[in-house]
Amino acid sequence: MKTSLKVRFTGHIAALLLTGISYRYASAQSGADPVINNIIKEANTNSQLKPLAHELLDVIGPRLVGTPQMQQAHNWAVEKYKIWGIAARNEKWGEWRGWERGISHIDMLSPRVRTLEATQLAWSPGMKKSVTAELIILPEVADSNAFKKWLPSVKGKFVMISMMQPTGRPDYNWKEFATPESFEKMKKDRTTQTDAWQNRIKNTGYTNRTLPPALEKAGAAGVVINNWSAGFGVDKIFGAYTKKIPTIDIALEDYGMLYRLVESGHNPKIRVHTEAKETGVQPTFNTLAEIKGSEKPNEYVILSAHFDSWDGGTGATDNGTGTLTMMEAMRILKKVYPNPKRTILVGHWGSEEQGLNGSRAFVEDHPEIVQNVQAVFNQDNGTGRVVNLSGQGFLHAYDYLGRWLSKVPDSIRTQIETSFPGAPGRGGSDFASFVAAGAPAFSLSSLNWSYGTYTWHTNRDTYDKIVFDDVRSNAILTAILVYMACEDPAKTQRDKSVMPVNPKTGEQTKWPDMVKPTRRGGLD
Structure with a gap:
């Protein structure tokens, strides 16, 4: 819809008048x-x-x-x-x-073609050429010994190590539209699923930090995660723990689709191309x-x-x-x-x-x-x-x-x-x-x-x-x-308040200590 010049001009004058009024009001207050x-x-x-x-x-x-x-x-x-x-x-x-991000391009090639919303994590190693491979999901295992027996099966595959979220809708959206019973059921199911996934990671004998290097060492083509931030279309993007294979975050919607395809036996394949450059000590x-x-x-x-x-x-x-x-x-x-x-x-x-x-x-x-x-x-x-x-x-x-x-x-x-x-x-x-x-x-x-x-x-x-x-x-x-x-003619005083007693320890809380900075990051 077109806006007349008169309307646009009038709106501009009004905005200038309001700016002037707000300035004069603020000035008077000061x-x-x-x-x-x-x-x-x-x-x-x-x-x-x-x-x-x-x-x-x-x-x-x-x-x-x-x-x-x-x-x-x-x-x-x-x-x-x-x-x-x-x-x-x-x-x-x-x-x-030193590291420089390059292109991230991740596509699903089967059972149909789709370009995925995804990116490599910070400090993820660059790839010399695209890799196409099958996806597999981190399995449920009884203990670390069982996981060691399974580990060779990751060779040449992309391994999904994040839970599939039960919903891509943030809680405020559920609260607005769902019945109270449905909302509570979703939250209960999500808690149960989250606890189960945490146990799945724990039973491997690794943590979220140490698992990717273990998969890398076993020959995986790459590590695939989803770090959902509990809002529509939004993920947390942090750093990779792998040094030779890519670690990529795939958005919740696409990650869930791939996860379901693996579960249903459709054996999805993805093509990953990520470029990055190591630039030495910076x-x-x-x-x-x-x-x-x-x-x-x-x-x-x-x-x-x-x-x-x-x-x-x-x-x-x-x-x-x-x-x-x-x-x-x-x-x-x-x-x-x-x-x-x-x-x-x-x-x-x-x-x-x-x-x-x-x-x-x-x-x-x-x-x-x-x-x-x-x-x-x-x-x-x-x-x-x-x-x-x-x-x-x-x-x-x-x-x-x-x-x-x-x-x-x-x-x-x-x-x-x-x-x-x-x-x-x-x-x-x-x-x-x-x-x-x-x-x-x-x-x-x-x-x-x-x-x-x-x-x-x-x-x-x-x-x-x-x-x-x-x-x-x-x-x-x-x-x-x-x-x-x-x-201010006076120098600010630095007297510290008396710190409270910690009810858990019965000891007085201490003022925070100075912490030494990390001066060589990612180099040691």
Whole structure:
């Protein structure tokens, strides 16, 4: 249906008017502080979030540690900061197994022809030529001895080692449309089937991690899995444990079809062609950029977000949106607050997904910065607007965070639930690396937007899932918090709250210990 020029023009004017109204309202809420007003104005009228997202996610793509795309992203970020007049560099902290993803093409050739929705896992070995072979299912065996007797039968075949899901519909869909009795029956049957499959794996004498290498050693043509993420058309895509044969994830719908064909004796055959390149030992980096403090240059306010991702999608919400939030906040601050009292430092950390390695390395390598941290603000859990802020166990965090938050516009601040003193983070994202070292570091935790099911480490974590209004709100929040932390005449206190007694052990809970980073990933 065509839209008239008049309607389109009227809608555009209305959008501009609404933007102006929202800006004036937010400005009024922020009081008379011209820096805060200018932060809000710049974010709303000159946002760079969409072009940054396009360049990072569509052009460069996913950022698996050790890949050329990860290095491209580091270099891209440094150049962006330099264009904005911000000093930036890539700082090496370790080495990783180099790998580059190529084409994945998987087809069913019999009993009929169908191109399957599937991809190789990260670090899966590349194939020199396509392989066509029969599929078989991991059998039920009584014990490891029985499995050893069966193992030679995998030679030359693709082995399916994941359970066939009883439904491809997520639970919310069942809850909406099924009878209560049908929904409960499905859940009960699924639990029974899941328990039985776990026992099937256990009885082989192997685990999900050690089984693929055992099949590889026995001569299998490849390993086939389905790591369903409990939503329509979505799988988790992690790393392969095989070194010579491909490991591929086939989407639930196609995996179930193949499984049923094997069970019914139709002997399906698939053709697998996956390309990948081993690139040797590759350096790993953090990208750092800073705006030097004018009065207290040796005290730091840190913006934090991990730069790497898994590579089933393009890493849009994990953690492209956190990266965009911090880059946009830095751009805005440089423009409207170019001479901060404290040094503003942003860290785009590498290899968070393999254990917070980049931030742990930074904390270990830069004690002189960590001991002079005023605050760290980290964002990592999806595209949603920030709705939770914990004191992370720091006894007086309510004082300074409360003062800083008071300057944030009501439209943003009133949606944020705070908890003080809270409990120290022990993992999950890079703020925990600083918390373990005793530095006041805080997670800007976001609204869910079905993150855990649909975008966290999945094949659907792509540009189109970004909610740019929420990301813009987060950039405003971050920039204001950083500004307030820089201006605060007081140094933040690091007193820790008294940790509770663990009811299971009867012992007092300890503050999390610093953990050493893995500096040679996949190489030993």
